[in-house]
Amino acid sequence: MDDRVGRRRGAWRTAVSAAVVAVVAAAAVLTGHAEPARAATAITVNGASGGRTFDGVGAVSGGGGNSRLLIDYPEPQRSDLLDYLFKPGYGAAMQLLKVEIGGDTNSTSGAEPSHEHTRGSINCNRGYEWWLMEQARTRNPSIALAGLVWGAPGWIGNGNFWSTDSIDYLVAWLDCAATHGLTISYLGGWNEKGYNATWYKNLRAALNSRGYGAVKIVASDDFGWAAADESLRDPAFANAVQVFGSHYVCGYRSAQSSCPSSANAISTGKQLWASENGSDDYNAGAAALARGVNRGYLDGRMTGYINWPAIAAITPNIPWATTGVAVAQQPWSGAYSIGRSAWVMAQTTQFTAPGWRYLDGSSGYLGGNRNNGSYVSLRSPSTSDWSTVVETMDAGAAQTLDLTVTGGLSTGVVRVWSTNVRSSNPADHFVRGGDITPVGGRFSLTVQPGHVYSITTTSGQGKGTATSPAAGTLRLPYADTFDSYATGRQARYLMDQQGSFEIAGCAAGRAGQCVRQMSDQAPIYWTSGQAEPYALLGDLSWRNYTVSSDVLLEKPGYVQLVGRANTYNHQGPQNLNGYYFRVTDGGAWSIRSNNTSGDWRTLASGATSALGTGRWHTLALKLDGSTLTASVDGAAVGSVSDSTWVAGQIGYGTGQGVTAQFDNLSITPGDGSGSPTGEIRSASANRCLDVNGASQADGAVVQIWDCNGGANQRWTLGANNQLTVYGNKCLDVPGTASGSRARIMSCTGGGNQQWRVNADGTIVGVASGLCLDVNGQGTANGTAVQIWTCNGGSNQQWVRG
Structure with a gap:
């Protein structure tokens, strides 16, 4: 620590001691406990610091029909979900929405319809992306909209995307957007298929000549920064492109701990985006998201962050059925779930806005150590408001932050919101703590490990209160x-x-x-x-x-x-x-x-x-x-x-x-009677619930295995809610915690041996309230079976034989 920092800290510590106590107490309320803090980290939030302009944080609808079922949800659940995605002061409050320009072909989790199936036959009302953009814009008139192609109808260029046909096709799509009253801010080329510099130059010329000069072109929505390299060699290409966007800049499905761009990309002076990230579970991916939003700017000066996808509104058998910030798999029941990733996103989006400016001198790694966490500070372009977002995903202990506010920024009341990313309890997500009144522009805050904090002078934040109804099957007929x-x-x-x-x-x-x-x-x-x-x-x-x-x-x-x-x-x-x-x-x-x-x-x-x-x-x-x-x-x-x-x-x-x-x-x-005795198959793996090694010993573990008709795969559902095998052994779990492995034991009648076999295919422990689950959504022979929080996954659905 610099001696001058120590002397400066000592000069004002006594004056703010009451504030420190109040803030530490507030932190304890936020987290439920207060751990001993490490040596304090000094952060000066200086409004005069230079930095790039923030473009926003948002997500993709597309790259597969991942939003498909959202439009089929009944009210009020459909509006509730839309509010959680887009409404400011309610949920994820997305600032960027990138949609797929449908191409009649699968692009990961389904296909989206084209506005022009055949040459010249244009219909501007196909699909659901127009509706989704309208709903997003209604809730947040400032949201920026972007379009990108994954696949396309075969008539385009006789199968060659890099053609004049595709440019005309994109202009037609922009024309369709206008009929819906939608202004598109950004337009890409061909997702993850490289780039063609001449095509981008021709696209720019076409947009300029057809009234879309304000639409910014993004290149090249691929892995790496080759397009930025090309722009340094080709000034005309550089003039055509306004944003360089790269995918998975922190590594594909990584922890997002290190998120560099490139020296060439930075030297272009263009907007740089992490234009597709995530592909992670809506809960388990929250920690990576927390790191990536901050570190994309710290490591690579990227001012836009787009998560893939926005929502998993698809049935559980479709690939990537729990990715995004929410899951909505049952429009027939209205059931849905909001993930921790939504609240991590909210920790930035509810406290900033596109057009704010990063403060480079007020952003960095806590104590200069990546493992302690990161922080970024931004300021409003029109007021003295500011926000600092802190993530401590990898920290091992609490840390005290000593903040000094200067450079024309507000030194008034500071509000603190936090999300405990390590907690699965919704009550620990997006929680407002006690307000802080700085003394002489200075105050302290203790931050706990595994959290995201938003420290702000802004107001208007909030956490939505809508709740999901119970899940249920789509009944026949x-x-x-x-x-x-x-x-x-x-x-x-x-x-x-x-x-x-x-x-x-x-x-x-x-x-x-x-x-x-x-x-x-x-x-x-x-x-x-x-x-x-x-x-x-x-x-x-x-x-x-x-x-x-x-x-x-x-x-x-x-x-x-x-x-x-x-x-x-x-x-x-x-x-x-x-x-x-x-x-x-x-x-x-x-x-x-x-x-x-x-x-x-x-x-x-x-x-x-x-x-x-x-x-x-x-x-x-x-x-x-x-x-x-x-x-x-x-x-x-x-x-x-x-x-x-x-x-x-x-x-x-x-x-x-x-x-x-x-x-x-x-x-x-059919008659649906079914035999009370028979196999129980995993709906996701199509393998049978199996006692390992055909053992009849107490404690023998249960797994999935190829169905073979063996006695160790024949289960009987009894009137007392027991599932028995061999006639005298019960399906049993040794506890009620998620991850407790299923086994067989001599039947005792205990609650840990009682199961509810539900119409939706789930098998729920009476004592635990948790679902019988195939570990890690595995499908291989020998994959363990356990109990886990019910989440609608196909690895928690079973079919009785």
Whole structure:
């Protein structure tokens, strides 16, 4: 420590001792305890310090249909979720929203519809991103909107994205935004596909000439800073681009401890963004988010931070089903969950605004040590208000901060808010402590490990109070005639995974509305897997049912009904666990099985009367235990026995480039009786609840394993809420804490051996209130089974045999 700092500190410590006591007491209230503090760190918050202009913190809607189900939520839950995402003074209060410019192709967690499926045929009302941007802007008129392409329709450049076609396509999208009253601030190129300098220069010229000169171009939304390097070699490219954005600057799915940009990027003088980060669980990723928001500026002078994604509004079988700042998997029940990441984001967004300026001399690492934590200070451009955001994610002990406010900043009352990122108790998130009145512009604060603190002169912060209803299953029977929807919209709960299934007027003289698969050629893919069009709907706990739909082929090819659909491979979305009933225009039919490795098996096949084109027919697939029966126009064409997939959603599918229509969806349940004795399968792994090594000894642990019909995989649900195996051993946990491993023990009747088997597929311990859970969402043989806080994950859903 510098001696001058010590003398300065001593000169005013006595005068502020009362304030110090008050602040330490406030910190104790915030955290529930006060640990001994380390040597104090001096922070001077100097409003005269230089620094870059803050662009904001926000998230992505897209890169997959991760927001898909949000629009289907009932009120008031839908508005509650939107408030938690965007409303200032309520929740995450996002300042940036980047949306996918849909391309009719899977881009991680689903596909989003294009505004221009075919050249020149533009519809500005497709999909849900327009609606989401409108809702965000209504709640926060200052939010900055950005657009970016992942994949695109195949007509663009005859498959070459870097073409004049794609520039016209983007301008058309901006025109569509204008029809919704939306001003787009930022526009990117092609997500994570490199850059083409000539294309960016042409895009800039096109935007300038067509009235979009104010739209800032972001390049290149890839890993690294090669575009910034190029701008130093090519002045015209530098003039075309206003923001350099890089992905996962702290490392992909890392702790976000070190977040550099590059010397070249900084030397351009351009805005620098961490333009995609995260891909982390909405709770477990909070600590990384806390580090990254601060350290992106400290290490790399990045003034924008965009988390991927905003929300996981998808069913649990879809890849990345718990990423973002909130999870919303059940529009039918209205259930949702707000994550710790939302409150970490709020610790910056509720205390700053785009246009504020970082104070470089008032930002750094506590005590000069990254392990102690980091802090950034910002000031308002128009008032004397300021905020300092402190994170102590890696600290091992409490620390005292001695703050001095100078340089024209307010020395009035300071407010302190904090989030204990290490706590799973919502009461510890976004908590306001006692106010502080500095003495002579000086005060002290004790900060605890694993926290984010916002120290501010601003007001207006708040924590939303809306709560989620209980989760529940989407009950059968389920039906939809599709007649209630506007043209161009998506049917309720139907989630595109490849291609685009949207509402259109029915063909061949049929009145009303139908679902039409719109993609008429292979797209410009973003994923490595070249999937054919399909969409999914429903509940993962559905087991025995018949899915039926009217279908019409518009061109030669085939249509498919999908049953018991579950997980797919996000890099190869065509690789889906499930059964398919396929029928061609010529009448060839097959019942097929697929899995996440793409191991297609034809279980049965044959021929029936030709479907032809332009004619309506009714297809049905009945799934009754291991018996699969396919029908065309009410007559069974084939049946087969297969027990690979036991539960899952339904779906529509077509061949690549095949346009087709679907109407009168019907899903009717089977008898649903089920045997009280049988296997219990993990819905996510499709492996059985298994006693390790077929042991019958007390204490033998329980795991998941390939289903084999063994006695160690046959469980009986008794009237006393016990799950027994071998006839005399009970499923048991040794405690009530999350992570307690499941085992078998001689039956005692205790609460730790009693289980509620719920309709939504969860198995909940009576004593603990926690869900039976496959550790770490694992799917491999031998993965441990434990109890864990219920979170709606598919690794907490089970199907009884």
